[in-house]
Amino acid sequence: MDWGSIFSNAMASALGPDAIVYALAAIGLNVHFGYTGLLNFGQAGFMAVAAYGLAASVATWGLPFWVGIAIGFGAALLLALLLGVPTLRLRADYLAIATIASAEILRLVFGSVTLSDWFGGSNGRQQFADTFYDLNPYSSRLDFGLFSFSANDAWVFTVGWVLVALSCLAVWSLMRSPWGRVLKSIREDEDAVRSLGKNVFSYKMQALILGGMFGALAGFMLAIKQQSVIPTDYATDITFFAYTALLLGGAGRVLGPVIGAMIFWFLMTFLGGFFSSAASIDLIPDVVMSDIQASLVRFILVGAGLMALMIFRPQGIFGDRREIAIDGR
Amino acid sequence: MLGAILLGAGGAYGTSPAALPSESPDNSITVVLLDTRGTEAGEPGTPVPDVDIEVSDDSGTVGEGTTDEEGRVSIPIPGLGSYTVTVDEDTLPEDTELSGEGGNERSVNVVISGDMRVQFPIADERAAGAGFVSKLMTGAVSGIKFGLIIGLAALGLSMVFGTTGLTNFSHGELITFGGLVVYGFNRGLGLPVVVAGILTVFVSAGFGWVQERGLWRPLRRRGTGLVAMMIVSIGFALFLRNVYQYVFGGTTKSLSQYVSQQRVSLGPVSLAPKEMAIIAIALVAIALVCAALMTTRLGKATRAVADNPALASSSGLRVDGIIGWVWIIGTALTGLAGVLLAVDQQVEFQMGFKMLLLVFASVTLGGLGTIWGALIGSMVVGIMVEVSPVLGVPAELKYTPALLVLILILLVRPQGILGRRERIG
Amino acid sequence: MDVETSATGREALASVPNTPGAPKPDPIIVGDDITRTFGGLTAVDVEHLEIQRGVITALIGPNGAGKTTLFNLLTGFDKPDSGDWSFNGHRLAGLPAFKVARLGMVRTFQLTKVLSKLTVIENMRLGATGQRGERFWLSLLPPLWRPQEQENTERADELLRRFKLDAKREDFAGSLSGGQRKLLEMARALMVDPELIMLDEPMAGVNPALKQSLLGHVKSLRDEGRTVLFVEHDMDMVRDISDWVIVMAQGKIVAEGRPEQIMSDPAVIDAYLGAHHDADLSELDAASIEAEASAELDQEAKDD
Structure with a gap:
C-alpha cells in the first residue's frame, strides 16, 4: 500500500478547492447555526442559486462574468428573504424543514428537462468562468513538495483561501461587535432579546442573509473550480457534510468551520484512498469489500462520526465545553 | 406521467431482457x-x-x-x-x-x-391524450395509494415526534429498511412476497425497539437537546443510507412477484390488483393503529405522554416504556410503508430518502404531532404529487408543488391544518 | 421621574375605590376587554385595568389565574383574542414585543432568561438601547461605536455595583445562582431605562438570604421614579412592598385595593389565599414556608 501517496493526496485535499468550498459553506452555517441558532438545512440551495445564477447568466444568456456573480449574490439574497419571511418567526425545526425542502425544489428545478434550455438539465452548464481563469497570474504548476497544483487549480487555491481569510475576518469583526452580541443572545434566548427592545426577526433575517452570502461564495467556488454546474453537486448531503465539518472544528468559533473543513477533507480523502487501495490489493477480501464498497466506507464513517461528535463532543474537537454553542432546545 | x-x-x-450482442466491446x-x-x-x-x-x-x-x-x-x-x-x-x-x-x-x-x-x-x-377527466381520476387514485403509503410513514414519524419531540431525519431510512428487508426475505430466502412482507413488519418493529434502546433512550437520559438529537438523526441517516448501499448496491431491483400486472378497469379508472391490495392493506393498518390509539390503555397513555410528558410521568405512567412502544409501532408502520412501496415500485437504497421530504410535508401540513393531521396531510400530498402532472406540472417536477405548499402552509398556518396554537410562557 | 412622583402617586391611591378595574388618578396603563383563550379555556378576560404611575402594583392570584398570560399580552409576547390597551397613551394592541419594550415598558420572566453563555457584563451591555454597533454596517467600523459602548459599559458597571454583581462581572451568566440571575435580569432591564418595569415572580427560586436585598432593590426602583408591576406568590413580599394589589382569579380581576385592605378582604381570602395554600404548598421551599409562618406570627403579634 502506498502510504505516501495516500497521505499526500489527503494533504492536497485538505488544502485544495474541496476544502475551500466546504470551509465557505460551513462559515455560512456557522453564522446561521453556530452564532444565531438558526437551523439552515438548505445551504446547498444557497450554493445552487449562486452557482446557477453565475453559470446560466454567462453560458445561457451571454452576460459578462461579473454580472453573473452579481446575479448569483442577488439570487442568494432573494432566497434568504423568501425563506426567512415565513419561517424565522417559527420554531427551529420548521426552518430546518423549510430550508431542506427549498434546497430540494431548487435542485429539481435546475435539473429539470423542461427548463434545460436555461439550466441544461442533468448536464448542467459548462465553460462560464473563462474570465476568472484569464486573470490567472500562474503560468505553471504550483509545487508544494508533497503535492502540486495545476496552474488553474493554483489560481482557484489562491483566490479561494483569500476569500476564506476575508470571510473569517468579517465574521470575527462582526461577532465581537454589539451586532454579534445580539446574534449570540438570540441563540441563547430570543424572548430575552425581544424583551430588551431588539427586533429579533430583523436580526435573524440579517444572519440568514449573511450566512447565505457565504453559501453563495461556496457555490461560486464549486462552480468555478470545475467550470461546470450539475444538479447532483448541490444535493442535500452537501449541507450535511458542511455541518459535519462545522461541528468537527467547533460551531460558534471563527476558525471552527475552516479547521473543520480541512480535517473533513483530509479524512475523506485519506479514508477513501486507504480503503480503495486496501480493497484493490486484496488486503480486504473482495467478498467483504469490493472496490465500489470501499468508496462507501468513508461516507458510513462520516455518518457515524457526525453522530459521535454531536453526542460526545458537541463543542467540536478543540472546543471548550463551557462555551458550546448548542445545548438544550 | x-x-x-x-x-x-x-x-x-x-x-x-434480450441477450447481449456478442460483438459488444469491452465497455x-x-x-x-x-x-x-x-x-x-x-x-x-x-x-x-x-x-x-x-x-x-x-x-x-x-x-x-x-x-x-x-x-x-x-x-x-x-x-x-x-x-x-x-x-x-x-x-x-x-x-x-x-x-x-x-x-x-x-x-x-x-x-x-x-x-x-x-x-x-x-x-x-x-x-x-385520453380524456382529461379520466387522467385526473387515475391520478387521484394513484395519489390516494401513494398518500396512504406516505401516511403509514407519516404516522410513524408523527407518533415519535408527538411523544419525544424528535424531528427524525433518519425516518426515510426506516422506510428503506422495510423495502430492503422484504427484498432480502423474498429474493434472498425465496419467501413469497406476502410472507416476506409480514416478517418485515416484525423485523422493522424490532429495529425500532433496538434503535430506541440503543440510541434514543440513552440520549434522552443524557439530557441531549432536541436540536442536537436532530443532528444525530442526520448522522444516523447518512450512516444507514451508506450501509444500505454497501450491502445492497446502487442499483434498482424488483421483487419476485407482482412486478407487472394487467390493470383491471373499474369505471373511469383502471387499477392493477396489487394497487388495490396496497390501498386495502394501508387502510386496514391505519385503521387498526388509530383504533388502538383511541381505545387501548397504551393508546391513551401515548396520548397522555404526547400532551404532557412531565404530567404523565408524575401521574405514574412509565413514560420510557410508552415511548418504547411508540418506536416499535411507529417503525413497524414505516417498515410496512417500505414494503408497500417495494411492491408498488421497486427497491433501491434511496427509496425512503426520496420520500422523506414528502413525509415531512404531510406531517407539517396536518400539524406536527397530531395523528389525524398526519393522515390528512399525507392524502393531500399524495394526491398533489400524482395529480399535478395532469394539471401541467412537468413530470420530473411533480414533487415540487407539495414542497411549495409545505413552505406556504408555514407562512399562513404554521400549526398545520389540525394543530393548535402553542402556549407561550 | 423623581421621588415626588411616587410619593404623590401613593397618596393619590388613597382615594381610589376598592372595586375591580377602578379608575386611577394618573394611570400609566389602561386596558379594556382583554381576552385570551387557549382551546376552549379562557385564560384572561379582563374588562378594565388601570395601573397607577409611580407606585408598586402587585398582581396576585392562584395558579392558572392568568397573571403571566396577562403579562405576555400586555408586553406583546402573546396575541389576545380581543382587547385594547395603551401605555402612556400609546396604543399597544398589535405592537410586537420589541416595540413595546422600546416605549419604556420592560418585563422580566418567571423562568429567568439570562443568556448563560454570555458573561454578566455582556448581558448588561445587551440591554442598552439605540446602540449604533448593533446595526450591521456600522458594526464593521468599531470607531463608530466604541465611545457609545464605553458609556454603556460605565452605566452597566454602575448598575452591577448597585445590584452587588460587580464581583461576577466576567463570569458566565450561567454560573450565577437563582437569586443572582433574578438580580441580573432586573439590572439588565434597567439598562433599557424603562418607565414601567414588569417583574414576573421576582422571588421565585431566590435564596432567603437574598430576598431582603431584592425587596430593597424593587423599592429603590419606585423611589427613583419608575412604575413597578409584579406578579408574585410570596405574600410576604406583596404585603411588604406593594402600594396597590390587583387580585386575579380564573382570568378576571376579582378585587383591588391597598395590601392591608386586600389581606383582610374575606372574599379575597376565600378566592385566593385558600387556593394559594392548597395549590402551592408543594412548590414552596422550606425557607419560604418559614418566612410565611414568621410573617403570620408577626401579624398575630401586632394584632395582640
Whole structure:
C-alpha cells in the first residue's frame, strides 16, 4: 500500500478547492447555526442559486462574468428573504424543514428537462468562468513538495483561501461587535432579546442573509473550480457534510468551520484512498469489500462520526465545553 | 406521467431482457427501445428503430448511435464512470413518447466492465391524450395509494415526534429498511412476497425497539437537546443510507412477484390488483393503529405522554416504556410503508430518502404531532404529487408543488391544518 | 421621574375605590376587554385595568389565574383574542414585543432568561438601547461605536455595583445562582431605562438570604421614579412592598385595593389565599414556608 501517496493526496485535499468550498459553506452555517441558532438545512440551495445564477447568466444568456456573480449574490439574497419571511418567526425545526425542502425544489428545478434550455438539465452548464481563469497570474504548476497544483487549480487555491481569510475576518469583526452580541443572545434566548427592545426577526433575517452570502461564495467556488454546474453537486448531503465539518472544528468559533473543513477533507480523502487501495490489493477480501464498497466506507464513517461528535463532543474537537454553542432546545 | 402509471402496470417498458450482442466491446452502454403497448405482460414489444441515442460525460459527447431494426444500439464508452444517455426525441415515431421520470435523459453509473443496459419507458401519445377527466381520476387514485403509503410513514414519524419531540431525519431510512428487508426475505430466502412482507413488519418493529434502546433512550437520559438529537438523526441517516448501499448496491431491483400486472378497469379508472391490495392493506393498518390509539390503555397513555410528558410521568405512567412502544409501532408502520412501496415500485437504497421530504410535508401540513393531521396531510400530498402532472406540472417536477405548499402552509398556518396554537410562557 | 412622583402617586391611591378595574388618578396603563383563550379555556378576560404611575402594583392570584398570560399580552409576547390597551397613551394592541419594550415598558420572566453563555457584563451591555454597533454596517467600523459602548459599559458597571454583581462581572451568566440571575435580569432591564418595569415572580427560586436585598432593590426602583408591576406568590413580599394589589382569579380581576385592605378582604381570602395554600404548598421551599409562618406570627403579634 502506498502510504505516501495516500497521505499526500489527503494533504492536497485538505488544502485544495474541496476544502475551500466546504470551509465557505460551513462559515455560512456557522453564522446561521453556530452564532444565531438558526437551523439552515438548505445551504446547498444557497450554493445552487449562486452557482446557477453565475453559470446560466454567462453560458445561457451571454452576460459578462461579473454580472453573473452579481446575479448569483442577488439570487442568494432573494432566497434568504423568501425563506426567512415565513419561517424565522417559527420554531427551529420548521426552518430546518423549510430550508431542506427549498434546497430540494431548487435542485429539481435546475435539473429539470423542461427548463434545460436555461439550466441544461442533468448536464448542467459548462465553460462560464473563462474570465476568472484569464486573470490567472500562474503560468505553471504550483509545487508544494508533497503535492502540486495545476496552474488553474493554483489560481482557484489562491483566490479561494483569500476569500476564506476575508470571510473569517468579517465574521470575527462582526461577532465581537454589539451586532454579534445580539446574534449570540438570540441563540441563547430570543424572548430575552425581544424583551430588551431588539427586533429579533430583523436580526435573524440579517444572519440568514449573511450566512447565505457565504453559501453563495461556496457555490461560486464549486462552480468555478470545475467550470461546470450539475444538479447532483448541490444535493442535500452537501449541507450535511458542511455541518459535519462545522461541528468537527467547533460551531460558534471563527476558525471552527475552516479547521473543520480541512480535517473533513483530509479524512475523506485519506479514508477513501486507504480503503480503495486496501480493497484493490486484496488486503480486504473482495467478498467483504469490493472496490465500489470501499468508496462507501468513508461516507458510513462520516455518518457515524457526525453522530459521535454531536453526542460526545458537541463543542467540536478543540472546543471548550463551557462555551458550546448548542445545548438544550 | 401516464408513462409512470403504465410502467407500474408493466404496460410499457423500453427494454427487453434480450441477450447481449456478442460483438459488444469491452465497455459499452446498450439501449434497447421496445414499445410494449398493447402486448401482454412478459411478451417482448415492438422494436423502435431509427432513433438517435447519444452518450455523454462531463466533458461532452463520447458516442452516438441509431437504433437498428431490433430497436437496439450499443455505444462504446472509454471506461468506467458516470455517463448521461440522451434519446433524441425528434427522431422518435410520431405517436411515441418517452414517459419515465427524467424524460429523455438517464444518468448511468458504469461501475463494472461489460455492457450496461438502459431503460426508457415509452408511452403512447394517444393514450396520453385520453380524456382529461379520466387522467385526473387515475391520478387521484394513484395519489390516494401513494398518500396512504406516505401516511403509514407519516404516522410513524408523527407518533415519535408527538411523544419525544424528535424531528427524525433518519425516518426515510426506516422506510428503506422495510423495502430492503422484504427484498432480502423474498429474493434472498425465496419467501413469497406476502410472507416476506409480514416478517418485515416484525423485523422493522424490532429495529425500532433496538434503535430506541440503543440510541434514543440513552440520549434522552443524557439530557441531549432536541436540536442536537436532530443532528444525530442526520448522522444516523447518512450512516444507514451508506450501509444500505454497501450491502445492497446502487442499483434498482424488483421483487419476485407482482412486478407487472394487467390493470383491471373499474369505471373511469383502471387499477392493477396489487394497487388495490396496497390501498386495502394501508387502510386496514391505519385503521387498526388509530383504533388502538383511541381505545387501548397504551393508546391513551401515548396520548397522555404526547400532551404532557412531565404530567404523565408524575401521574405514574412509565413514560420510557410508552415511548418504547411508540418506536416499535411507529417503525413497524414505516417498515410496512417500505414494503408497500417495494411492491408498488421497486427497491433501491434511496427509496425512503426520496420520500422523506414528502413525509415531512404531510406531517407539517396536518400539524406536527397530531395523528389525524398526519393522515390528512399525507392524502393531500399524495394526491398533489400524482395529480399535478395532469394539471401541467412537468413530470420530473411533480414533487415540487407539495414542497411549495409545505413552505406556504408555514407562512399562513404554521400549526398545520389540525394543530393548535402553542402556549407561550 | 423623581421621588415626588411616587410619593404623590401613593397618596393619590388613597382615594381610589376598592372595586375591580377602578379608575386611577394618573394611570400609566389602561386596558379594556382583554381576552385570551387557549382551546376552549379562557385564560384572561379582563374588562378594565388601570395601573397607577409611580407606585408598586402587585398582581396576585392562584395558579392558572392568568397573571403571566396577562403579562405576555400586555408586553406583546402573546396575541389576545380581543382587547385594547395603551401605555402612556400609546396604543399597544398589535405592537410586537420589541416595540413595546422600546416605549419604556420592560418585563422580566418567571423562568429567568439570562443568556448563560454570555458573561454578566455582556448581558448588561445587551440591554442598552439605540446602540449604533448593533446595526450591521456600522458594526464593521468599531470607531463608530466604541465611545457609545464605553458609556454603556460605565452605566452597566454602575448598575452591577448597585445590584452587588460587580464581583461576577466576567463570569458566565450561567454560573450565577437563582437569586443572582433574578438580580441580573432586573439590572439588565434597567439598562433599557424603562418607565414601567414588569417583574414576573421576582422571588421565585431566590435564596432567603437574598430576598431582603431584592425587596430593597424593587423599592429603590419606585423611589427613583419608575412604575413597578409584579406578579408574585410570596405574600410576604406583596404585603411588604406593594402600594396597590390587583387580585386575579380564573382570568378576571376579582378585587383591588391597598395590601392591608386586600389581606383582610374575606372574599379575597376565600378566592385566593385558600387556593394559594392548597395549590402551592408543594412548590414552596422550606425557607419560604418559614418566612410565611414568621410573617403570620408577626401579624398575630401586632394584632395582640
